Amino acid sequence: MENIFINYSLFILFLPLAAFVIQIFFGKRLPRQGDWVSVGAIIITLILSIAMFVAMLLGDDPAFKQEASFTWLDMGAFSIQLGFLVDNITVIMLLVVSLISTCTHIFSLKYLEGDIRYSRYFAYLGLFTFSMNGIVLSNNLISMYMSWELVGVSSYLLIGHWFEKDSAANAAKKAFLTNRVGDIGFFIGIMLIYTAIGSFVFDDIFEGVSTGMISGTTLTLAGVGLFFGAMGKSSQFPLHIWLPDAMEGPTPVSALMHAATMVAAGVYLTIRIFPLLTPDALLIVAYVGGFTALFASTIAITQNDIKKVLAYSTVSQLGYMILAVGTGVYTAAFFHLLTHAMFKANLFYGSGSVIHSMHHALHKKHDHESDPQDMRNMGGFRDKMPITYWSMLISTLAIAGVPLFSGFLSKDAILAGSLSFAQQHPQHFLLPVFGFGAAAITAFYMFRMMFMTFHGKPQMPELIDDIHESPKEMTGPLVLLGTLSVSIWYILPHFNPISTHGSWFTSLVQPVTAVVPGNLSAHSIEEGAHHAHNLAMGISIGVAALGIGLAVLMYLKKVLSAETWRNRAGFMYDWSLNKYYFDENYDKYLYQPTLRLANKIAWIDWELYDKYFINGFGHVTNWASRVAGKFDYDIIDQILVDGLGRIVDNIGNIIKKFQTGKLQNYLLYVTAGVIILMIIQSF
Amino acid sequence: MQELNTYLFVAAILFSLGVFGVMTRRNGIAILMGVELILNAANINFVAFSRFGGMNIDGHIFALFVIVLAAAEAAVALAIIINIYNNMNTINVDEASALKE
Numbered sequence: 001m002e003n004i005f006i007n008y009s010l011f012i013l014f015l016p017l018a019a020f021v022i023q024i025f026f027g028k029r030l031p032r033q034g035d036w037v038s039v040g041a042i043i044i045t046l047i048l049s050i051a052m053f054v055a056m057l058l059g060d061d062p063a064f065k066q067e068a069s070f071t072w073l074d075m076g077a078f079s080i081q082l083g084f085l086v087d088n089i090t091v092i093m094l095l096v097v098s099l100i101s102t103c104t105h106i107f108s109l110k111y112l113e114g115d116i117r118y119s120r121y122f123a124y125l126g127l128f129t130f131s132m133n134g135i136v137l138s139n140n141l142i143s144m145y146m147s148w149e150l151v152g153v154s155s156y157l158l159i160g161h162w163f164e165k166d167s168a169a170n171a172a173k174k175a176f177l178t179n180r181v182g183d184i185g186f187f188i189g190i191m192l193i194y195t196a197i198g199s200f201v202f203d204d205i206f207e208g209v210s211t212g213m214i215s216g217t218t219l220t221l222a223g224v225g226l227f228f229g230a231m232g233k234s235s236q237f238p239l240h241i242w243l244p245d246a247m248e249g250p251t252p253v254s255a256l257m258h259a260a261t262m263v264a265a266g267v268y269l270t271i272r273i274f275p276l277l278t279p280d281a282l283l284i285v286a287y288v289g290g291f292t293a294l295f296a297s298t299i300a301i302t303q304n305d306i307k308k309v310l311a312y313s314t315v316s317q318l319g320y321m322i323l324a325v326g327t328g329v330y331t332a333a334f335f336h337l338l339t340h341a342m343f344k345a346n347l348f349y350g351s352g353s354v355i356h357s358m359h360h361a362l363h364k365k366h367d368h369e370s371d372p373q374d375m376r377n378m379g380g381f382r383d384k385m386p387i388t389y390w391s392m393l394i395s396t397l398a399i400a401g402v403p404l405f406s407g408f409l410s411k412d413a414i415l416a417g418s419l420s421f422a423q424q425h426p427q428h429f430l431l432p433v434f435g436f437g438a439a440a441i442t443a444f445y446m447f448r449m450m451f452m453t454f455h456g457k458p459q460m461p462e463l464i465d466d467i468h469e470s471p472k473e474m475t476g477p478l479v480l481l482g483t484l485s486v487s488i489w490y491i492l493p494h495f496n497p498i499s500t501h502g503s504w505f506t507s508l509v510q511p512v513t514a515v516v517p518g519n520l521s522a523h524s525i526e527e528g529a530h531h532a533h534n535l536a537m538g539i540s541i542g543v544a545a546l547g548i549g550l551a552v553l554m555y556l557k558k559v560l561s562a563e564t565w566r567n568r569a570g571f572m573y574d575w576s577l578n579k580y581y582f583d584e585n586y587d588k589y590l591y592q593p594t595l596r597l598a599n600k601i602a603w604i605d606w607e608l609y610d611k612y613f614i615n616g617f618g619h620v621t622n623w624a625s626r627v628a629g630k631f632d633y634d635i636i637d638q639i640l641v642d643g644l645g646r647i648v649d650n651i652g653n654i655i656k657k658f659q660t661g662k663l664q665n666y667l668l669y670v671t672a673g674v675i676i677l678m679i680i681q682s683f
Numbered sequence: 684m685q686e687l688n689t690y691l692f693v694a695a696i697l698f699s700l701g702v703f704g705v706m707t708r709r710n711g712i713a714i715l716m717g718v719e720l721i722l723n724a725a726n727i728n729f730v731a732f733s734r735f736g737g738m739n740i741d742g743h744i745f746a747l748f749v750i751v752l753a754a755a756e757a758a759v760a761l762a763i764i765i766n767i768y769n770n771m772n773t774i775n776v777d778e779a780s781a782l783k784e
Contacts, residue, residue, distance in 0.1 A: 662777060663714075664706045671702060 005055070005067045005086045012094055013084075013133045015041045020126035027119030038122035039105045042098065042129065042424060047100040049091075056091045062510045064088055067139055069201065081201050085139030088508045089334060093136045093268060096341045097261050101129045103477035104256040107349055108496045110473040111252055111356055121250070128154035128257060134266050134405035140200040141190045141226075144269070148186070148233070151177045151262050158257065159249040164508070178242040182232015184459075189225025192218060193276075205207050209276045211517035216278075219516065223281035226273050227288075234266025234318045237292040241582055247307040251352030259314050259348050260341035267321040267337050274330045275515045282519070283428070286326025290434030293319030293578075297441040301448070302577040305373045309449045313399065314344055316438055316441055320414050323435060327342055327526040329417030331511045335500070336410035339490065343395035343407055346481035350392035353470040353478065354378065354453060357385065361466035370460065375449065380458040384467040387475045389454050391482030396450050398485040400443035400543040405485050408540075409500050411439060413529065416480065416536035418527030424520075432536075436543050443547025451555035498537060690731035698724035711764040711774040715757060722753045 019041035027034040056064065069083025105125060112121055131154055134147030137385070153176075160172030182556045194200060196218065197208035208214060214222065230236070235243035246258045270277075270285065277285065293316045300312035317340050324333035351373075358372035370377050398407035418432045458464040469475065486496075491503045500506050511522040519530075554560045566573050575581065658669070697720055704717030726746045733742020768774050 664708075664776075667702070667706050673705070 003054060003066055003068055005066045005091075006084055008052050009086050009090070009094065009137055011138055012045050012048050012052075012098065013130060014128035014208070015045050016126040016133070018126075020123050020130060023119055023123035023126060027123055030119075033119040033122075035105075035109060035122050038126050039102075039109070041126065042102045042105050044488055045129070046098040046102045049095040052086075052091050056088055056508065057504060060507065061104065062508055064508075067203075069139060072142075080142060081140065081199065082143045083139045083201065084137045085202070086137065089271070090136055092338060092505075092509070093336075094133060096338060097129065097132050097136060100256055100260040100345045100481075101125070101132075101343055103345065103349070103481060104252045107248070107352065107474050107477045108252045109256070110471045111352055114251060117161065121158070124154050124157045124161075125253075125256070128158065128262070132261050132265065135268065139202055141202075141205075142200045143679070144272075145183075145186065145190060148229070148265065149183065150268075151233075151257075151265060152176060152183070154178075155246070155257055155262055158253045159246045161250055161253070162248070167245075167246065168248040172180075172250040175242040175246045178239050179232045182229045182239055185225045185228025185232070186230075187225075189222045189227075189229065192222035192225060196222075198466045204513045205311055206275050215516075219276065219277045220280045223273065223277040224284055226287055227270060227277075227281065230266030230269045230322070231288060232266070234263050234322065234529060235268070235315050236266070236288050236319060236322060238582075240292060240296060240315050241579075241586065244308055244579070246309040247305075247311050251307065251348060251355060254311075255345040255348030255352065256279075258311065260345040263314060263318055264321075264337045264341060266331060267318060267325070270322060270325045271330050271334050271337075274325060275512060276513065277325075277519075279519055282326050282328065284326075286323055286418075286421070286428070289319045289322025289324070289326050290431045291319070292316065293323055293438040294434045294441070295319075297445065297578050299576050300445045300570065301441060302573060304375050305371070306354065306375050306378075306449060307348075307373055309375075309445060310344070310347055311350055313347075313442060313446065316442060318346065318401070320411065320435065320438065323431065324414040324417055326369050327414075327417045327421035327431060328514075328520055328522075329413060329511070329529050331506070331509050332410065332413035332417050332529070334509060335490075336407075336414055336507055339398065339406035339410040339485070341407075342481050343398040343485040346391060346395040346478060346485060347399070349478050349481065350388050350395070353385065353388045353474050354381065356470055356474065357381075357467050358463070360468075361463045364466050365462060375452040377460050377463075378458075379456045380454070381467055381608060382454040385469045386453075387469055387478060391475075391478040392454075393450060394482045395485045395493075396446045398547060400446050401439055401540055402548075403498060403541065404487050406485050408491055408498075409487055409490055412498075412533070412537050412540055413500065415439065415540050416529045416532045417525070419536045419539075420525070420532035423532060424528060436539055440542055440543035440547040443544040443631045444551045447548050447551035448555050451551060455556055465624045499533070523546065539593060687731055687735040692736075694724045694727040694731070697721075697727065698704045700748060709777055711767065711776050712761075714776065715760050715764070718760075719753060719757070722749055725749060 016038075019038045022030075022037050023034050030130040065085070065087040067082050067083060067085050071079055072082040096376075105122070108121065108125070112118055115121060128151065131147045135144055135151060138144035138147060156172045156176040159175050160169050162482065163169045163172070192201070193205055193214065196214035197205055198592070199205060199208070209219065232239045242256055243263065247254050249258070296312045296315035296319060300309050300316065303309045303312060317336070320339070321336050324330060324336065355372050358378065360575040362368070362370055362372055394405065398405035401408045401411045415432065415435050418435045420434045422429045432616030490505060491500055491506065494502050496502075509524060511520070518541040550560075554565070569576075701717045701720030701722075701724060704715075704720060705714050708714050708717065726749050727751070729742040729746045731742075732738060733740070733746075738741075738743075764774055767776075767779050771778055
């Protein structure tokens with residue numbers, strides 16, 4: 001009974017896996033291609049998650065923790081313990097994953113209807129849910145690493161769902177390889193920690209760190225190594241390049257993996273390992289996160305593809321979370337992860353709904369040239385798609401940080417944390433500047449997206465009559481997640497719209513002090529953030545208003561001309577539009593030299609090594625085998641083996657004559673034998 | 684003691700005749716008769732040793748068993764010979780060599 005949470009979570013973990021196995025083997029033969037198997041499994045998972053969540057709320061114990069471990073590998077002195085950990089963070093995370101996953105399954109029923117790989121798509125969704133829950137439930141680095149890689153695989157498979165398109169196949173490859181780069185860092189971090197402490201289990205690691213088994217530069221390196229893995233998965237600068245391309249996958253997948261859950265895995269990892277990060281490592285984390293937040297938002301301003309805007313906005317928001325971990329307010333990071341999962345998934349569903357509708361409208365007009373994702377082809381959809389519009393508007397308000405919406409609360413906590421960090425360390429004043437700058441720009445580009453898509457005159461008037469609201473399977477998740485983007489859910493049981501103080505979240509997820517000496521205690525971080533709270537809130541409302549105001553002037557009222565400003569920005573506009581030429585520069589300075597080097601090595605390999613060494617070896621072997629073969633045939637086979645056979649044959653021929661089959665002969669032999677014996681006996 | 688040797692002598696002759704019959708005859712029934720002779724030679728020995736060797740009644744009992752066995756054996760063997768005759772129209776045992784081929 002005491003481990004009932006663990007039992008529940010095992011169900012949550014393995015049900016999607018079962019659905020995956022059924023789908024992958026029998027999916028095509030089942031009625032409706034077996035989508036009900038996946039959807040059923042995920043709904044049960046959701047129910048169990050909700051049950052656990054409610055139990056957690058009723059329990060109201062900040063220190064709640066259940067752990068179960070088993071020995072996975074035992075080789076004398078070397079043994080590896082794996083296990084599951086359920087605490088409040090896990091329970092909330094499980095709920096987020098199951099909820100978004102359920103929404104995605106249901107959304108996909110219509111979005112992917114008639115797709116050629118319909119059943120396989122659902123199978124992969126199941127695989128993803130399983131591996132994501134695996135990350136969430138791990139109490140050690142090894143099983144987390146395994147699930148981490150599984151998540152990477154399912155991401156690869158789902159981005160490349162339409163692999164007939166070159167762009168999708170390439171994007172899948174890019175995502176996979178970029179993640180590998182980060183994973184190398186992750187692996188180095190794991191190994192450094194294991195070498196020093198001899199365990200992969202979090203609790204042992206934290207204990208080892210606090211007793212000084214690993215410290216100083218090694219610990220910093222280990223922390224940064226682990227964080228490097230998080231950078232890959234959470235798409236932080238400079239490994240951010242894969243996430244925008246990952247939007248080649250189906251939109252529900254983007255919502256589930258590349259907005260709400262998978263990319264949050266990096267943040268989740270950073271939150272989990274927070275206690276072992278040294279001050280130096282935290283500083284690196286903070287700067288990477290802060291810079292990514294600002295950097296990605298400046299790219300999002302100029303993008304015209306609706307999903308690309310959201311993709312860069314995701315990168316930017318993940319940067320926020322990383323920044324929060326770096327400045328010590330990691331519970332705020334987790335809070336933002338939670339709210340962001342809701343509103344960003346919702347924004348992606350909204351964009352999916354718009355694209356779906358555009359796609360059908362274009363299809364009807366036999367227009368295969370226009371891009372259904374390009375916002376310049378949209379405009380004026382508000383009255384045609386009211387549910388999509390309103391739910392997206394709520395989420396946009398949330399991400400822009402407008403009071404009464406969820407994003408406001410979490411973003412505020414992060415900004416307060418970075419502000420207080422800068423107050424304590426004035427030399428790091430850039431961190432809050434990154435944060436507030438990104439907040440302003442986020443408000444601007446999100447409303448730009450809303451206005452370009454839903455307001456103004458239709459840019460393709462011939463389409464507007466064919467734009468319809470999406471079916472119930474698609475609007476359902478939109479409404480649900482739109483509702484969850486309002487702040488009321490996050491401030492219960494109090495009704496203080498500007499602060500989460502005393503809410504269920506802050507009372508259940510309480511920060512713990514890092515175990516590394518030199519870090520601020522959780523208490524002082526919280527104190528600082530609390531003092532900076534009002535100032536941060538003021539500035540954040542100010543910058544959000546500024547961003548929204550600019551967007552209104554430029555794209556709604558058209559008082560400011562976007563054209564003029566574009567020309568005024570000059571090269572900065574081009575840079576932003578082309579994502580700061582990251583892909584091009586990576587190509588020029590990283591990929592091409594690597595390819596050239598690979599070609600050189602291949603030449604050496606083929607021309608020298610293969611032709612002379614390997615082939616020469618082949619000739620020698622060939623000659624040796626001929627000799628050996630001759631010996632084998634002539635001597636062993638002919639003389640030894642056949643000779644033995646001939647001897648046996650001859651003996652057999654002689655002995656055969658005695659066996660006549662006549663009873664009398666045999667009796668004669670017996671009698672003769674007896675007589676001979678008697679004669680011998682008589683001497 | 685002279686009497687015992689006499690009996691053994693008779694038995695030995697009987698035995699040799701039996702073996703000779705079994706070895707030389709081609710007729711199945713004649714072979715069977717040879718076997719009976721061998722068995723009866725053994726019977727004479729049993730009874731003789733029982734009488735002169737001081738073994739009381741044991742030898743007689745054995746002789747009785749042998750007679751019963753001989754009867755059973757004769758029944759089975761005659762059945763086999765009848766079958767051979769039914770199948771091959773002969774009771775020459777040299778002809779019955781189907782297994783050899």
